[in-house]
Amino acid sequence: MTTLYLGGYTTDQPEGRSGLARVTLTDRGFGDVEPLPGPADPSWLVRPGDGPDLYAVAEGEGSQVVRVRDGEGVVASAPSGGMGPAHLALSPDGRWLVASNYVSGSVGLVSTGAGGDGDGDGGTLELVDELQLEGDGPHERQDSAHAHQAVFLDDRRLLVCDLGSDRVREVSVEEGGALRHTGDVVLPPGSGPRHLAPAPGRDDLVWVVGELDQTVHTLGRDGSGWSVTQTVTTAPEGPGPGETTTGGIVVSPDGAHVYVSTRGTDTVSVFAVGERGHLTLRQQVVVAHWPRFIGWLPGQEGRRLLVAAEKEGSVDVWAVDQGLLEETGHSLAWSAPTWVG
Template sequence: MSTIYLGGYTSGQPPHRSGLARVTWTPDGFGDVEQVDGPADPSWLVRAGTEVYAVSEGPAPSVARVRPGSGVVAEAALEGGGPCHLALSPDGRRLVASSYVGGSITLLGIDGDAEAHDPGLRVLDRLVFGGSGPHERQDAPHAHQAVFLDEERLLVCDLGTDQVHEVSVGEGALRHTGDITLPPGTGPRHLALAPGREDLLWVVGELDQSVHTVVREPAGWAVRQTVSTVPGGPGPGETTTAGIVVSPDGSHVYVSTRGTDTVSAFAAGDDGRLTLRQQVVTGHWPRFIGWLPGEEGRHLVVAAEREGSVDVWSVDEGTLEEIGHSLAWSAPTWAG
């Protein structure tokens, strides 16, 4: 049995008190949804033991620390609008929130632990990026995701500048140290690291509907390959790529595309190059994909925002199979 937490844009949609909930899943399907008191419209969650951290995209952007049964036990306001991602450091002592509208990332310190009487959140530093790109949505920087490489280094996807920023984290401060440059109009949304390697990663281009294989060479990071997630062409309306996950052994990469409403399964070679093996149709607007907790590499969760559904797919030797387990949930943005 797995416990899945759900985040979504559910404020103002009765009977939801917040956009946060949890549900159990077994091979027989989903159980009943349990509402969890939390922030409005949590667009991204991070699980940490018995607690959950969430960014709220409401009118007062914030990061909340939620303890099921107790609700929000700590909260910190964020400068800049549209927080859309949250990352927890490997030691569990710091968070980084990415703000799309503000084009910035915020470093927060975590005080106490799960049993602390004063489990606070402290804003330590904020880093604002600059620049733009050729696409109409690239008039300014738009930080979309931060990924910890280790305790001292971050990579930040910037949809607005066609760059993945390299950032150092030390002594409670953020410092922009370099950039990985993607092709013009890419719109980097999310990246995934190759398991067990420091020289390979994949970047999803939201605007160019592609996955970019990026390798570390003696002269720095470079794009080795670009593969489309819409080989048959974009859908009839807006088409944008969204989520990315990698199998635990690094042999397959999965990417969701909104508009065509598909998840693509790519086989990954030792050099990181991708080959499309399969493409499956999902619910409308698959914003998020991720591994089912405890079932990494075996069951994939797909949250279709505009369909209002969360589905579980089985994975067999890299390919996806629909198993009919679907949960209705308003405008899901995260599930895992």
């Protein structure tokens, strides 16, 4: 049995609906959903381990980063360092949370109160620095910087997806807790980098999802810095009817396959990884409507893929066999899911 937590939106949902919940998954399927007390619009969660605490963004009014204790609700909070936090990343040593604020285009650094070994009383959260990004792009949604995701390469180095400027920002956490912008990786105009995933065990190869043009970019780093070495589409037959945007990305633990969801076509694309990290489409499966999030089932990474379809209101489990996806028939109905794990 696996215990999963769900995060989603409370805005425009029935009054009293919790955006945080817990559910169990067994070989027979999902159990009953148990609503949990939490903040408004916890659209992205972080599970730091097997303990009772979660970290979450409160995306709506207030723009907070919060610590939620299972069964108790919010036990600590801090400003996110901007407006509209859409993503939260925890440093490998457990000392720092980085919030990517989509609306304001800024990145906030929050201390967890833990020591360098990750230990601490877990009592307080504190915003210690914020970094304002600048830039724009040709798409109507690129009027200014829009930070969408930060990924730690190690305890100090970060890559930040800035959808608004068509750039992946290189950022470092300085000693004492300060964010420093150290460089940029320029992506094709109008691509809108949303999320990225590094190759397992490497800090010189990442794949970046272009939300606005349904693409995946392979980025490699050598002595002269980062560069885009390949761009592939996630919609080889063209966009779906209406809005079409890519969503989530995950990599298999062995680094052999990359999985990307596309909203509008409502598909998950399976890419095989070849020389220099270049991608070849192996499979594309149709999933439930608007697959905003995909992620591995905890404890079964590389074997079970979770797909959270926001507008369908469902979480589905897909089996992975030699890299390819197969339906399991396990599906959970829950309104507006944006994170599960």
